[in-house]
Amino acid sequence: MGSESSGADQSDGSSRRVGRRAVLLGGGAAVIGAAVLARDELARAWWRLPGMEKKRVEGELDHRAAEWTSAARANWRRADRPDDYRIDRVVIHVVQGSYATALKVFKNPGHGAATHYVVRKDGHVAQMIRELDVAFHAGNRDMNERSIGIEHEGFVHRPQDFTAAMYAGSARLTADICARHGIPVDREHIIGHVEVEGTDHTDPGPHWDWDRYMKLVREASRTRV
Numbered sequence: 160m161g162s163e164s165s166g167a168d169q170s171d172g173s174s175r176r177v178g179r180r181a182v183l184l185g186g187g188a189a190v191i192g193a194a195v196l197a198r199d200e201l202a203r204a205w206w207r208l209p210g211m212e213k214k215r216v217e218g219e220l221d222h223r224a225a226e227w228t229s230a231a232r233a234n235w236r237r238a239d240r241p242d243d244y245r246i247d248r249v250v251i252h253v254v255q256g257s258y259a260t261a262l263k264v265f266k267n268p269g270h271g272a273a274t275h276y277v278v279r280k281d282g283h284v285a286q287m288i289r290e291l292d293v294a295f296h297a298g299n300r301d302m303n304e305r306s307i308g309i310e311h312e313g314f315v316h317r318p319q320d321f322t323a324a325m326y327a328g329s330a331r332l333t334a335d336i337c338a339r340h341g342i343p344v345d346r347e348h349i350i351g352h353v354e355v356e357g358t359d360h361t362d363p364g365p366h367w368d369w370d371r372y373m374k375l376v377r378e379a380s381r382t383r384v
């Protein structure tokens with residue numbers, strides 16, 4: 160997020176394009192074989208064939224400290240990462256609203272966007288989308304496919320919203336993501352939404368303390384068990 164309007168991140172048109180493709184793929188292997196898709200996408204779609212998909216359990220968590228509460232199905236795309244897309248970025252967002260607002264809009268199928276995780280001011284973490292799936296959060300298709308998105312409760316212009324507990328809970332989450340996916344803990348791989356190519360979003364904004372955050376992520380990486 161990052162505009163002055165309230166409510167969580169809006170996606171760009173990429174999610175609608177993806178939506179139409181997902182519908183085509185939903186038609187099954189015959190449709191996949193119809194050469195509707197680019198070769199690159201065909202190469203990534205093998206796992207959609209019957210019997211190839213990873214098993215899923217409703218409510219299963221990737222970050223063990225999180226609480227599961229699902230985003231609307233329209234706000235993410237089914238995938239099989241890291242087998243189809245490598246995950247090598249974590250994207251940091253600020254909601255421009257409360258934790259409750261973020262959960263509410265991500266559960267709204269009309270919103271068109273959602274992140275994998277939402278962090279509350281007390282450090283509590285909600286997981287809304289599985290990491291193997293592609294969340295529509297960065298407004299950039301390539302970045303969505305390669306990243307995991309984390310929203311933070313609060314407003315970009317209110318530094319007091321970024322509490323010590325929120326930094327700490329988010330840092331433990333990012334350290335866990337980086338460890339499980341082999342992502343280097345640095346600012347090239349842990350970025351703000353504002354740093355995504357082509358974005359018009361400004362979050363997490365000038366009051367997000369990157370030095371403090373990265374120090375916490377590095378510490379959490381060392382002490383992670």
Ligand SMILES: [Zn+2]
Pocket residue numbers: 160161168251252253296352360362
């Ligand atoms: Zn954002």
